[in-house]
Amino acid sequence: MINKYAGRCATCHAQVGAGTGQRASVNGIWSTYHNGCVPVRVAPPMGCHGGWHDLPVVGFDLEGTLPEPMETRIVSAALVHSDGTTREWLVDPGVPIPADATARHGITDEMVRTGGRPARDALAELGTAIAKLIADSTPLVAFCAPYDVTALHTELARHGLPALDWDRAVVIDPSVLHQQVEPRWYGRRQLGDLCRYYEVTLDNAHDAASDARAAAELARSIAARHERIARMRPDALHQAQIGWHAEQARDLQLSFDRRGLGKTVSTQWPLEAAPRG
Structure with a gap:
């Protein structure tokens, strides 16, 4: 500033x-x-404690046409496993991709027309892959999870595909974890900002595979530096994040209200059930 x-x-x-x-x-x-x-922010040092960050997790990210998760159409998605195995989907959403969305993630109408999968086919595969992770209790890591989870939930319903049981899922959201361990943090907290702070490599921002890989590494890096986070069972951590996110959202709402911005912040995590204002 x-x-x-x-x-x-x-x-x-x-x-x-x-x-x-x-x-x-x-x-x-x-x-x-x-x-x-200006003092350089330095993240806490890595600890020698064990925890869920030593176990397999899967990074999840998607890119869409719009910033609102209930309105967006998915154009790309990726799942990145701890061993480096990566599955990617380029999706033809069946609608034009806005110019500002293309400027952000680089995916054009021509790219999805010539190389993209029909939305219903690609989303069916993605839904099946995530359903297996949920059934296996494998933690799914997504940065700012409500966007990715809500967008996928909405798209599956839009195409008449089976819904995922998010009540049984284990989701880890490094954006929520960061705000919990750094409550006095002021300034930008986008994926790239936090990757720099926690010494995580982000190769190509807004590429689904790159973002998914970075999100998983970011979550592990936070846990490696904060034993109380690492020692929580993943299912207990999921439940804790529901409350942490709600509290963080209420604080942000108060900030918006004080500034008269007229924005509404959802307290729901990881799945939003109602449109935001």
Whole structure:
């Protein structure tokens, strides 16, 4: 955040002119800094404890046509296993892909027309693959899980395909975990931001396979640094995240309300059952 007012740098204590330097939050305290004086955030060190992060998990990500999960049409999806095995789907959604969506994930109408699978066929395969993971109690890792889970749930229903039993699923959401272990974090918390903080490689942002792989590694990295997270049984962690997400969503809603933004934040996780405002 660019500094609007003159002040003293919290690191070197020299003057920072208005419109220069930046404002940054360190340990929840906003201060003025020269650009080269902003403290670098360093994640806690890796521990030697064991936990679910030592067991197989599967990263899950999808890309769509729209930001609203109940309205989007899936154009790509990926499942990435701990051993590196990857399944990817390029999906022809049957509707034009908006230009802003293509700008984000790089998938064009021409790509899905020539190389994509019909939506019903691809989604049937994806649904079957995830149903097996649920039946096997294999944790599914998805960053900002309500988007991916709700979008898939809606698309399966849209195409008359069997619903997944999300009540039996074990979902791990590194965005929820991060907010739980770093409650005083201020600033961006997109996948790329958190990957840099937790020293996780993100090869190609908004590519479904790359994002799925990074999400799984991010979840493991958080657990490796926070023993109380790692020691939880995956099914208990899933249940805990329901409450953590709800609390985080309420805090965000209060922030939006104070600023008069008119946005509605869903407290539901991982599956949203009602449209957001």
